[in-house]
Amino acid sequence: xxxxxxxxxxxxxxxxxxxxxxxxxxxxxxxxxxxxxxxxxxxxxxxxxxxxxxxxxxxxxxxxxxxxxxxxxxxxxxxxxxxxxxxxxxxxxxxxxxxxxxxxxxxxxxxxxxxxxxxxxxxxxxxxxxxxxxxxxxxxxxxxxxxxxxxxxxxxxxxxxxxxxxxxxxxxxxxxxxxxxxxxxxxxxxxxxxxxxxxxxxxxxxxxxxxxxxxxxxxxxxxxxxxxxxxxxxxxxxx
Ligand code: OAD
Numbered sequence: 001x002x003x004x005x006x007x008x009x010x011x012x013x014x015x016x017x018x019x020x021x022x023x024x025x026x027x028x029x030x031x032x033x034x035x036x037x038x039x040x041x042x043x044x045x046x047x048x049x050x051x052x053x054x055x056x057x058x059x060x061x062x063x064x065x066x067x068x069x070x071x072x073x074x075x076x077x078x079x080x081x082x083x084x085x086x087x088x089x090x091x092x093x094x095x096x097x098x099x100x101x102x103x104x105x106x107x108x109x110x111x112x113x114x115x116x117x118x119x120x121x122x123x124x125x126x127x128x129x130x131x132x133x134x135x136x137x138x139x140x141x142x143x144x145x146x147x148x149x150x151x152x153x154x155x156x157x158x159x160x161x162x163x164x165x166x167x168x169x170x171x172x173x174x175x176x177x178x179x180x181x182x183x184x185x186x187x188x189x190x191x192x193x194x195x196x197x198x199x200x201x202x203x204x205x206x207x208x209x210x211x212x213x214x215x216x217x218x219x220x221x222x223x224x225x226x227x228x229x230x231x232x233x234x235x236x237x238x239x
Contacts (some may be wrong), residue, residue: 018072
């Protein structure tokens, strides 16, 4: 396929759609998380200041739900790509779940943070976390009862943007998987990569808001599209 030859460097961006077949609600689908909850209540610093119990309980519930889901073939296919692709690969996810890691990926950049991480508002140190926060447990480092979910809220800066933009500038191929293209800066990555000369591919259930920015778009469930695409990349390498 036209996108495959001479690919040395790939940047992949994933969103909630890659975890949908595992049973995690996406944000903007009918009945999705942002229909069940108001964004400004549970995903902003102001909402947290107003009602910390509500916010801590919301993320406790989402963290707890991770124990009931498993990675799907799309997560596993990206782990296979990481193991077998000979070139440079940066996997960036907007997801705060741990399904890429549990699917076997070694290195994933969580630009919107992680449910299984706590950020202490006193000492500002992050700690691995798999319990609740609504009961105000002490920070493992400084012991202050000042933990918040280590997730990026609206109005806050996503993590490791310098590393992401540096990779977008040198990528031969940018692939967006299971994201609506509704939230910046992630929604702008396709244009950054394309302007710097990368080929661009969308793999999503349906055309995203930014679908027209991609050289190629394939539509269907990630559990089908991603393993198929990974086999093309790896087959193209060895074939
Ligand atoms: P969205 O809920 O906005 O979009 C999910 C996308 O996945 C949609 O385009 C769906 O069509 C697609 N999709 C659903 N099921 C799929 C499947 N089985 N296979 C492939 N695609 C599927 O979620 P995100 O784009 O991840 O940020 O949302 C971006 C950010 O908005 C999130 O990280 C979160 C949210 O507000 C913060 O909380 C800061």
